[in-house]
Amino acid sequence: MKNNLEFDSLDKTSKKKNKLKIRKSWIIALCLLAFGTTLYSEIEGQWFSSFARVIANVSYFGVSIMVALAGIFGTIFYLAWGAISDNLRTNLGRRIPIILIGMVSTAGLMIFYISTTYFLLLLVIGGFFLAITSNMFHVTNKSLIGDLILKEKRGRINSILFIATNMGSMTVWIPAIILLPEGTETYTKEIHSIFIGGGALLLVIVGILVTLLVKEPKVNTPPRNWLHDLRKLLNRKEMMQHKDFLRLFIAMLFLIMSQNAFTPFLLILLQEISLSLTEILIFLPIIGTAIGLGIFLLGKYVDTIGRKKVALISLIISPIGCFIITFLGSNYQLLLLGFGIMMPFNIGLWLATDAWTLDLLPEESRGRFLGIINIGGAIAKAPGVLIAGYLADTFGILWVFFITGVILWIGIPFFLRVPETIKLKNDKIE
Secondary structure (H helix, E strand, O other): OHHHHHHHOOOHHHHHHHHHHHHHHHHHHHHHHHHHHHHHHHHHHHHHHHHHHHHOOOOHHHHHHHHHHHHHHHHHHHHHHHHHHHOOOOOOOOOHHHHHHHHHHHHHHHHHHOOOOOHHHHHHHHHHHHHHHHHHHHHHHHHHHHHHOOHHHHHHHHHHHHHHHHHHHHHHHHHHHHOOOOOOOOOOHHHHHHHHHHHHHHHHHHHHHHHHHOOOOOOOOOOOOHHHHHHHOOOHHHHHHHHHHHHHHHHHHHHHHHHHHHHHHHHHHHHHOOOOHHHHHHHHHHHHHHHHHHHHHHHHHHHHOOHHHHHHHHHHHHHHHHHHHHHHOOOHHHHHHHHHHHHHHHHHHHHHHHHHHHHHOOHHHHHHHHHHHHHHHHHHHHHHHHHHHHHHHHHOOOHHHHHHHHHHHHHHHHHHOOOOOHHHHHHHHO
């Protein structure tokens, strides 16, 4: 980052106007990238699972196997793409080419996914090939934020990006709610195809726009052999130089496990409960308002009271909503109340940990160290979703929220061991 800033400020007087334009375009591009990445994640996490469950008649546990495989293979290629992007030097930059190729190839595979109902083929596409291509833009998305945004601005920028993230999420969820079938009916194959195919088209558009908007700052450090970088991940001596990062990595296992315990089943849940559109439209704005306040207030507090305090508050309160959903969710008003408590603090937890992670990433190897975080994604994703799938088949789908809340509370002592990073910065300023 220091080298990038030095490049940007070579001639402050003559390039000031152009510099501001570039930074505005960066923020727009990062918002588009957050929108597109979240859009795909929602489709992958909800509509792929729903397509397998509803159209291909796969069990909950079968769906969880596909999700777990995607996590395992995704981790392998997340590491590879992170190391490659750290050491790539092209006229378009080191992150942008991988983002563009990843989005276009992922779009093609999404079309292929909806062309079959054969489970083994769905498993290969969803659990393997899409794990390869989608992680091209997942890893570079995070790295690009660290490349372009100053440390002291990341909490605020993450708040803006969370708005774009929620726009991506709502682009999937609002039409899904409007088109929700009455009673016990489920979405048709045609509706599934519209959502997955439409998402593929939007991915291509986002990839092209981000490519046009971002001219990456020059990287003054020479490229290294990306295979050598991957081997360094196993270098215990080097990793022990980043003890605070390792502490956060261990704590993040619990957050990732809890997240993947419930997210693959949300759209399936929506089809299995008999909420009317009127009931949804009454309570959805209340939940949306709570989420919006959570993003605004917790995003602000991440930069003021610190990453750690926001994370701990969220870890304590979010599971309360989970348990309301699990044990009182047969009453739809209480079900929605549970979501209204759970979701704002769940988002606050991600706001805090995203900024926390970026603070602790080594400047010269952001992609590679984000790959380490994604190792945690695979380690935690598989057991989280498999346990949740088993509980859903055994006790009912609402029990996926029970395991979500329990895991978050278990993770509290591990987050307590991670030092606050924003205080270090403030101390230096003072």
